[in-house]
Amino acid sequence: MDTNAASVPARSSKLLVEHARKSFRQDSGAEISAIADLSFSVKSGEYVAIVGPTGAGKSVLLDCLLGLKFLDAGQIRVDGLPVENFVREKKGHITRIFQEDRLLPWLSATDNAAFGLQIQGVSQADRRKQAVRWLDAVGLSAFKDALPRELSGGMRQRVNIARAFAPNPELVLLDEAFSALDDVTASRLRQDFKALAQSQQTTFLIVTHSIDEAIFLANRILVFGAPARLMAEIAVPPLAWEDRVASDRIKDEVRSLIVAGARPG
Ligand SMILES: Nc1ncnc2c1ncn2[C@@H]1O[C@H](COP(=O)(O)OP(=O)(O)OP(=O)(O)O)[C@@H](O)[C@H]1O
Ligand SMILES: [Mg+2]
Incomplete structure (x- = not known):
């Protein structure tokens, strides 16, 4: 397990987020930080889950990864290119599956x-x-x-x-993609999604509140605090979802990190 949140990611990553910051000005005039000095990287073919408290800036991050929102500071690189260039040059190669039906x-x-x-x-x-x-x-x-x-x-x-x-696509982003479905349907869709990603050798990044989903789909779980910053990276051993002891250990650790990383109140 690597809990060294400050480690600097390698340049050869599929996705590199370095010292990312983003704030919003609220109607009241107050500035709220959504992303605070966030750094992590994802290698090609990796399956990574992001979990964290509500309001931790996870969806804002995905919008930035899609080139729909822009960081105030720091950088996002895909295949070594600034994300805006990647999106412009390799159209449609970052796709998304969100909770709300965008059909x-x-x-x-x-x-x-x-x-x-x-x-x-x-x-x-x-x-x-x-x-x-x-x-x-x-x-x-x-x-x-x-x-x-x-x-x-x-x-x-x-x-x-x-x-x-x-x-x-080279990178598929999921934001609570299965959370509006009943358990049985969600479980079938997760299995089918994972099989397709494996057959296509697609890298994916999934944001979820379900730690079980993160354990099933991901090789690595990034735990965010609020505002978005990396609190810990937890490796998910192969077949951990079938191993009650291993998955309970991961769930306990992730839960306590989420509690520690939540905004006060
Ligand atoms: N367009 C916006 N204007 C002002 N504030 C915003 C805007 N978009 C997001 N925020 C703020 O940024 C913070 C992070 O929001 P975000 O939706 O990314 O959280 P999240 O981690 O996805 O939460 P959840 O798990 O509930 O989906 C929140 O405090 C939110 O109010
Ligand atoms: Mg969200």
């Missing part, structure tokens, strides 16, 4: 799954072909023409998974 209600499952391919300049015929292949891969062959409102929450999240993988 376009007027588009079929196929057109929704094909959505990320458009910005990559893929022809319409190839977009449809690839989207259908991915809908097959997530078990939705029979629902290619269905509109989002005709699908269950689990099926819609399957379309989101297809959409996230279709552009052949």
